[in-house]
Amino acid sequence: xxxxxxxxxxxxxxxxxxxxxxxxxxxxxxxxxxxxxxxxxxxxxxxxxxxxxxxxxxxxxxxxxxxxxxxxxxxxxxxxxxxxxxxxxxxxxxxxxxxxxxxxxxxxxxxxxxxxxxxxxxxxxxxxxxxxxxxxxxxxxxxxxxxxxxxxxxxxxxxxxxxxxxxxxxxxxxxxxxxxxxxxxxxxxxxxxxxxxxxxxxxxxxxxxxxxxxxxxxxxxxxxxxxxxxxxxxxxxxxxxxxxxxxxxxxxxxxxxxxxxxxxxxxxxxxxxxxxxxxxxxxxxxxxxxxxxxxxxxxxxxxxxxxxxxxxxxxxxxxx
Amino acid sequence: xxxxxxxxxxxxxxxxxxxxxxxxxxxxxxxxxxxxxxxxxxxxxxxxxxxxxxxxxxxxxxxxxxxxxxxxxxxxxxxxxxxxxxxxxxxxxxxxxxxxxxxxxxxxxxxxxxxxxxxxxxxxxxxxxxxxxxxxxxxxxxxxxxxxxxxxxxxxxxxxxxxxxxxxxxxxxxxxxxxxxxxxxxxxxxxxxxxxxxxxxxxxxxxxxxxxxxxxxxxxxxxxxxxxxxxxxxxxxxxxxxxxxxxxxxxxxxxxxxxxxxxxxxxxxxxxxxxxxxxxxxxxxxxxxxxxxxxxxxxxxxxxxxxxxxxxxxxxxxx
Numbered sequence: 001x002x003x004x005x006x007x008x009x010x011x012x013x014x015x016x017x018x019x020x021x022x023x024x025x026x027x028x029x030x031x032x033x034x035x036x037x038x039x040x041x042x043x044x045x046x047x048x049x050x051x052x053x054x055x056x057x058x059x060x061x062x063x064x065x066x067x068x069x070x071x072x073x074x075x076x077x078x079x080x081x082x083x084x085x086x087x088x089x090x091x092x093x094x095x096x097x098x099x100x101x102x103x104x105x106x107x108x109x110x111x112x113x114x115x116x117x118x119x120x121x122x123x124x125x126x127x128x129x130x131x132x133x134x135x136x137x138x139x140x141x142x143x144x145x146x147x148x149x150x151x152x153x154x155x156x157x158x159x160x161x162x163x164x165x166x167x168x169x170x171x172x173x174x175x176x177x178x179x180x181x182x183x184x185x186x187x188x189x190x191x192x193x194x195x196x197x198x199x200x201x202x203x204x205x206x207x208x209x210x211x212x213x214x215x216x217x218x219x220x221x222x223x224x225x226x227x228x229x230x231x232x233x234x235x236x237x238x239x240x241x242x243x244x245x246x247x248x249x250x251x252x253x254x255x256x257x258x259x260x261x262x263x264x265x266x267x268x269x270x271x272x273x274x275x276x277x278x279x280x281x282x283x284x285x286x287x288x289x290x291x292x293x294x295x296x297x298x299x300x301x302x303x304x305x306x307x308x309x310x311x312x313x314x315x316x317x318x319x320x
Numbered sequence: 321x322x323x324x325x326x327x328x329x330x331x332x333x334x335x336x337x338x339x340x341x342x343x344x345x346x347x348x349x350x351x352x353x354x355x356x357x358x359x360x361x362x363x364x365x366x367x368x369x370x371x372x373x374x375x376x377x378x379x380x381x382x383x384x385x386x387x388x389x390x391x392x393x394x395x396x397x398x399x400x401x402x403x404x405x406x407x408x409x410x411x412x413x414x415x416x417x418x419x420x421x422x423x424x425x426x427x428x429x430x431x432x433x434x435x436x437x438x439x440x441x442x443x444x445x446x447x448x449x450x451x452x453x454x455x456x457x458x459x460x461x462x463x464x465x466x467x468x469x470x471x472x473x474x475x476x477x478x479x480x481x482x483x484x485x486x487x488x489x490x491x492x493x494x495x496x497x498x499x500x501x502x503x504x505x506x507x508x509x510x511x512x513x514x515x516x517x518x519x520x521x522x523x524x525x526x527x528x529x530x531x532x533x534x535x536x537x538x539x540x541x542x543x544x545x546x547x548x549x550x551x552x553x554x555x556x557x558x559x560x561x562x563x564x565x566x567x568x569x570x571x572x573x574x575x576x577x578x579x580x581x582x583x584x585x586x587x588x589x590x591x592x593x594x595x596x597x598x599x600x601x602x603x604x605x606x607x608x609x610x611x612x613x614x615x616x617x618x619x620x621x622x623x624x625x626x627x628x629x630x631x632x633x634x635x636x637x638x639x
Contacts, residue, residue, distance in 0.1 A: 090564045096535075097441060117534045118560050122416060122441040124533015214443015215436045216415075223542040223566040241437050245409045247542040250566045251573070258577035 002288045002306030003041040003194050007033050007054055009064045009300030010186025011237045011280030014314060016297070022063075023314070029061045030302040030312050037192060038304050047192040047200035047233075048086050048109075055082070055105040055202040058188035064300075065186030067103060068142050070206020072151040073213050078142045080206055081220045082108040087199030087228035087286070094220035097122035100136040101129045105204045108220075110134070119220060147209070154210040186300075187219055189226075189235030189282060195306065197286040201226055201233040201249075208240065218243035223250035231256050231286055232263055238279030238296060246274045252283055267291035322607045322625030323361040323513050325370065327353050329383045329619030330505025331556045331599030334633060336616070342382075343633070349380045350621040350631050357511060358623050367511040367519035367552070368405050374424045374521040377507035383619075384505035386422060387461050389525020391470040392532050397461045399525055400539045401427040406518030406547035406605070413539035416441035419455040420448045424523045427539075429453070438539060466528070473529035505619075506538055508545075508554030508601060514625065516605040520545055520552040520568075527559065537562035542569035550575050550605055551582055557598030557615060565593050571602055586610035 009026055033054045040050040059067025059082075070078045082104035085092035093112025096119075098104045107129050111120050120128055129136060187205035203226045205219045217240025218225035225236045227249030234249040243249075248270050255266040263285040271279065271293045280294025282301060290303045297315070304310035329346055353376045360370045378386025378401075389397045401423035404411040412431025415438075417423045429451050430439050439447055448455060506524035522545045524538045536559030537544035544555045546568030553568040562568075567589055574585040582604040590598060590612040599613025601620060609622045616634070623629035 092564065094535075115531060116560070117531055118563050119535040119540075120531060120533045121535055122533055124531055127532065212434060212436060212439060212443055213446065214439045214441055216413075216438040216440055221438075221540055221542070222563050223540070223569055227566075241435070244437050244541050245411065247546075247566070247569045250542055250569055254570070254573045255577060258574065 001195055001197070003192070004284045004288045004290050004303070004305045005034070005037045005041060005050065005190065005192045006282035006284055006290050006292055006303040007037065007058070007190045007301065008235060008237055008280065008282045008292070009058060009188050011294045011296045011299035012186060013277065013296060014298035014300070016315060018314070025063045026300050027312055027314075029058065029063055030300060033057045033190070034302040034304055034310065034312070037190060041192060041194060044194070047194050047198050048084065050192045051190040051200045051202035052084060052105055052109055054190040055188060055204050056103045059103050059105060059204050062144050064188050065206045066188040066204040069144050069147065070142050071209040072143065072147050073207070073215070074155070074210050075213050076148070076151060077213065078139050078206060079213070080104045080142070080204070081217065082202070082204040083220045083222070083226040084108045084112060084202045085200065085222065085226055085228040085233070087230055087233050090229060092118050092222055094119040094222065095121065095125045096216050096220050097214070098125055098129070099139045100126060102135040102137055102141070105202050107134055118222070121216070150209045158210070187225070187237040189237060191233040191235050191282055191284045193233065193284045193286060193288060195288070199228045199230070199233040199284065199286055201228045201235045203235045223247050225249060227253060229253050232283050234281055234283040236279060236281040237299065242274055242278040246270070246279070248274065248279060248281060252281070263289040264291045267293050271295055321514055321516070323511070324603045324607045324609050324622070324624045325354070325357040325361060325509070325511045326601035326603055326609050326611055326622035327357065327377070327509045327620065328554065328556055328599065328601045328611070329377060329507050331613045331615045331618035332505060333596065333615060334617035334619070336634060338633070345382045346619050347631055347633075349377065349382055350619060353377055353509070354621040354623055354629065354631070357509065361511060361513060364513070367513050367517050368403070370511040371403065371509040371519045371521035372424060372428060374401070374507055374509050374523050375422045378422050378424060378523050381463050383507050384525045385507040385523040388463050388466065389461050390528040391462065391466050392526070392534070393474070393529050394532050395467070395470060396532065397458050397525060398532070399423045399461070399523070400536065401521070401523040402539045402541065402545040403427045403431060403521045404519065404541065404545055404547040404552070406549055406552050409548060411437050411541055413438040413541065414440065414444045415535050415539050416533070417444055417448070418458045419445060421454040421456055421460070424521050426453055437541070440535070461525075469528050477529070506544070506556040508556060510552040510554050510601050510603045512552065512603045512605060512607060514607070518547045518549070518552040518603065518605060520547045520554045522554045542566050544568060546572060548572050551602050553600055553602040555598060555600040556618065561593055561597040565589070565598070567593065567598060567600060571600070575604075582608040583610045586612050590614050
């Protein structure tokens with residue numbers, strides 16, 4: 001046993017040729033978040049507080065698709081979602097359609113702690129944030145030039161598809177259209193366990209670029225992008241629709257329980273059922289194991305365990 | 321094998337003393353939906369089309385979906401619905417729908433006409449209009465009974481405050497409702513044809529006096545609604561418990577990973593949920609049916625190709 005923590009900044013078609021000016025800030029971001037999480041665990045903070053703290057850092061970092069730096073809807077707006085869950089009590093909180101709240105994960109935490117509900121969305125979520133005195137800003141705060149450009153390219157790709165008379169309801173192109181090859185299927189997440197086996201998970205995202213207004217993805221769907229129980233805590237990332245159908249986060253725990261698999265085996269089992277190129281996940285178990293799997297080209301990730309091991313990676317080999 | 325269909329009109333604290341004027345219209349509603357579903361299956365309609373008969377339950381003001389939906393704390397209607405195809409695992413869901421006559425049909429369009437699974441609030445409403453779905457004034461869905469239910473629920477909250485109970489206490493389990501009429505309802509339908517094609521559909525107004533923007537279990541794939549190659553499930557009850565318990569997904573998972581039959585899996589899953597919180601209807605690819613609940617009752621009906629049929633509220637079938 002012992003504590004363990006894992007963090008992700010999104011899985012997707014991250015090209016091996018990713019230029020340093022895009023790679024280095026994200027590695028630095030993951031490193032800083034990992035350090036924040038490790039310090040919090042060493043100080044005996046509850047995993048719920050640890051995962052919230054780490055995800056807030058990732059939301060504030062404009063290089064990840066959550067909070068500031070969120071991808072844009074087809075109307076050029078920001079609609080953020082987040083979710084948090086406590087493995088021991090199975091209490092959880094989720095929000096969607098958040099456009100002015102600086103840290104959506106903290107709003108999700110308040111839904112869990114301060115209401116009889118699990119999930120609030122859109123105007124109701126925004127109103128609750130104000131009632132609770134959470135920090136809110138103009139929506140423009142979250143919008144970065146990179147994301148305005150990504151939206152433009154995605155809409156251009158759709159137009160090209162129409163010119164070739166492809167059906168309008170075809171899947172949003174897998175980022176092939178993005179000139180810089182920079183995957184934006186991202187999401188951020190953190191899972192943690194302390195040395196008493198208390199587990200928690202938190203996930204936050206802006207969604208997928210050019211999504212329809214009002215589109216909800218896997219992040220706030222308990223059992224899809226986010227899940228924790230007494231066995232493990234899971235945060236998934238990738239193409240939301242595939243993660244929802246695959247009930248990925250729930251399946252990792254279910255397979256551990258009903259088939260007696262280890263965390264690593266269960267995570268591999270769940271991931272194998274998802275079509276290639278669609279997803280990744282991070283998970284920790286009550287006994288301090290860590291699993292970080294993906295079937296995309298890469299996944300921004302980092303982890304550390306009490307025995308001193310730590311890792312920051314994007315593709316298959318750890319960077320450090 | 322053979323086709324099978326099950327329908328529910330909500331699980332909850334339905335008192336055995338439910339007066340006839342509240343019981344009979346719901347039994348009649350269930351009976352009519354069952355007949356519609358049976359005819360559709362006999363005519364070889366695909367189960368996805370069959371379960372869309374949830375529209376009938378939405379249109380029936382005696383059930384908590386569509387017309388007859390319970391009200392938010394602001395007296396408004398915010399409906400949700402979800403549909404899933406077991407073979408393809410395609411699914412569609414909507415939340416925060418206030419003017420669309422049949423939310424289940426909007427969920428079907430999200431599944432069929434967009435690259436997404438789930439649309440909510442303004443975005444869902446805009447999509448409905450783009451698609452030419454029938455929309456009406458929100459007042460269409462509001463019934464006097466639900467205005468009364470909201471009033472009683474808010475009164476009960478005020479009483480709780482007078483006794484200095486914490487504000488964030490669970491919404492009272494209907495004990496406060498003077499007529500004892502449970503409103504944890506939802507409606508749903510699951511069906512399988514004789515080729516093993518499975519589908520599920522669920523629709524609801526949510527819980528009475530819910531916060532504006534509150535989403536329950538119905539549109540959450542794996543919680544209130546789920547189908548795969550093994551079974552199709554639609555759950556009802558206290559949404560928050562169904563979400564935590566990932567109920568609909570667990571029925572299929574337990575069948576697959578523990579090798580249980582549909583009935584065993586459904587019973588296993590309901591047993592894990594705190595008493596008084598949930599019920600479900602399910603059918604398997606081989607034509608089995610299960611309708612377990614751990615509440616006082618669940619409005620339900622089912623039929624199988626061998627001629628069996630049942631309409632029930634409490635433990636013994638009504639007929």
